[in-house]
Amino acid sequence: xxxxxxxxxxxxxxxxxxxxxxxxxxxxxxxxxxxxxxxxxxxxxxxxxxxxxxxxxxxxxxxxxxxxxxxxxxxxxxxxxxxxxxxxxxxxxxxxxxxxxxxxxxxxxxxxxxxxxxxxxxxxxxxxxxxxxxxxxxxxxxxxxxxxx
Amino acid sequence: xxxxxxxxxxxxxxxxxxxxxxxxxxxxxxxxxxxxxxxxxxxxxxxxxxxxxxxxxxxxxxxxxxxxxxxxxxxxxxxxxxxxxxxxxxxxxxxxxxxxxxxxxxxxxxxxxxxxxxxxxxxxxxxxxxxxxxxxxxxxxxxxxxxxxxxxxxxxxxxxxxxxxxxxxxxxxxxxxxxxxxxxxxxxxxxxxxxxxxxxxxxxxxxxxxxxxxxxxxxxxxxxxxxxxxxxxxxxxxxxxxxxxxxxxxxxxxxxxxxxxxxxxxxxxxxxxxxxxxxxxxxxxxxxxxxxxxx
Numbered sequence: 001x002x003x004x005x006x007x008x009x010x011x012x013x014x015x016x017x018x019x020x021x022x023x024x025x026x027x028x029x030x031x032x033x034x035x036x037x038x039x040x041x042x043x044x045x046x047x048x049x050x051x052x053x054x055x056x057x058x059x060x061x062x063x064x065x066x067x068x069x070x071x072x073x074x075x076x077x078x079x080x081x082x083x084x085x086x087x088x089x090x091x092x093x094x095x096x097x098x099x100x101x102x103x104x105x106x107x108x109x110x111x112x113x114x115x116x117x118x119x120x121x122x123x124x125x126x127x128x129x130x131x132x133x134x135x136x137x138x139x140x141x142x143x144x145x146x147x148x149x
Numbered sequence: 150x151x152x153x154x155x156x157x158x159x160x161x162x163x164x165x166x167x168x169x170x171x172x173x174x175x176x177x178x179x180x181x182x183x184x185x186x187x188x189x190x191x192x193x194x195x196x197x198x199x200x201x202x203x204x205x206x207x208x209x210x211x212x213x214x215x216x217x218x219x220x221x222x223x224x225x226x227x228x229x230x231x232x233x234x235x236x237x238x239x240x241x242x243x244x245x246x247x248x249x250x251x252x253x254x255x256x257x258x259x260x261x262x263x264x265x266x267x268x269x270x271x272x273x274x275x276x277x278x279x280x281x282x283x284x285x286x287x288x289x290x291x292x293x294x295x296x297x298x299x300x301x302x303x304x305x306x307x308x309x310x311x312x313x314x315x316x317x318x319x320x321x322x323x324x325x326x327x328x329x330x331x332x333x334x335x336x337x338x339x340x341x342x343x344x345x346x347x348x349x350x351x352x353x354x355x356x357x358x359x360x361x362x363x364x365x366x367x368x369x370x371x372x373x374x375x376x377x378x379x380x381x382x383x384x385x386x387x388x389x390x391x392x393x394x395x396x397x398x399x400x401x402x403x404x405x406x407x408x409x410x411x412x413x414x415x416x417x418x419x420x421x422x423x424x425x426x427x428x429x430x431x432x433x434x435x436x437x438x439x440x441x442x443x444x
Binding site: 033122 | 199213
């Protein structure tokens with residue numbers, strides 16, 4: 001099932017699934033705590049980031065490819081969400097840990113239903129997972145836009 | 150034995166001041182170790198409690214604890230008794246609820262607890278944001294509750310809950326739609342910035358007045374004064390406290406906030422929350438829908 005996934009994401013899927021439902025929330029909280037700050041060049045420029053409206057709280061997302069436009073380049077992800085939204089930050093943390101630094105091809109090959117593979121449905125409710133589905137969708141769309149044009 | 154009432158003079162004008170507590174009152178009770186008081190945090194964000202909460206507070210999640218996991222309904226009497234007893238709550242325990250988003254979900258939890266007839270359940274005025282804004286302590290320590298005995302009580306949906314059929318029969322009588330003006334008009338199918346919760350038609354129930362829930366809250370998230378609230382619901386919208394009123398929103402959470410305002414702050418005698426709300430109505434075949442702004 002997880003053959004096509006980058007190792008970092010596979011590890012996270014395994015880590016979550018090895019835990020009891022309540023402990024999965026703790027891991028999600030750790031990922032929320034560890035979500036990196038935006039780099040200085042984005043500070044004060046939230047309007048240049050993409051807003052993911054499907055999240056319950058505004059989440060801003062930037063996707064970069066190094067070298068720019070290279071369809072086999074390295075993906076860099078940047079997120080911004082307030083500390084009052086730890087679930088949204090945790091979802092962003094999963095995607096950051098699992099996908100940042102991977103190649104464009106690898107990220108584009110991640111299945112769209114991956115948010116449902118962490119066993120979080122019973123811990124946070126399936127409805128809340130839609131935010132992560134939307135984040136992944138935006139990341140992939142931005143990548144496709146960036147490498148094709 | 151229940152906890153003492155908060156005699157805060159700013160609550161005195163409300164119809165049921167015993168339903169509110171202030172941040173200072175709560176801090177004092179916690180410091181004094183008030184017996185038979187349980188504080189519950191109920192948030193939209195399922196991790197917010199875990200990221201830091203009022204010391205001694207326990208978590209009550211609307212989705213995981215209060216909703217039935219299969220049927221679109223609340224837990225039954227047995228399920229509710231379990232949720233309460235696990236948190237050390239007995240039938241006479243004073244429960245103080247607070248949460249994010251100006252207490253949307255806390256008010257929702259209070260409404261659900263009222264369906265089960267819990268007597269002494271109060272809201273922390275201003276919710277989590279007020280506590281945080283005052284620089285009061287938050288902790289990640291999760292207390293261990295000593296399980297209490299909570300009787301299995303049948304949920305009574307008749308007095309304060311409305312179903313689709315009730316709402317259908319209520320057309321022409323006082324009804325309040327508490328969603329945003331865009332949702333009311335039918336221009337938006339969900340709240341901007343929220344998950345699309347799938348209504349295939351936009352608009353409102355014909356005849357419903359539009360009073361977005363947030364109009365009841367002051368800038369700091371606390372409730373407006375009784376005078377200010379009367380100016381909105383009574384004078385501007387023409388409701389009166391003897392009216393039979395149905396309130397609704399998208400899934401019943403924002404309308405719980407308005408239900409609390411009408412019932413406990415303004416003393417309306419018959420207010421029912423239609424929790425099926427727009428996610429049910431906007432998907433129902435052949436129910437009347439009105440679009441456009443309020444006339």
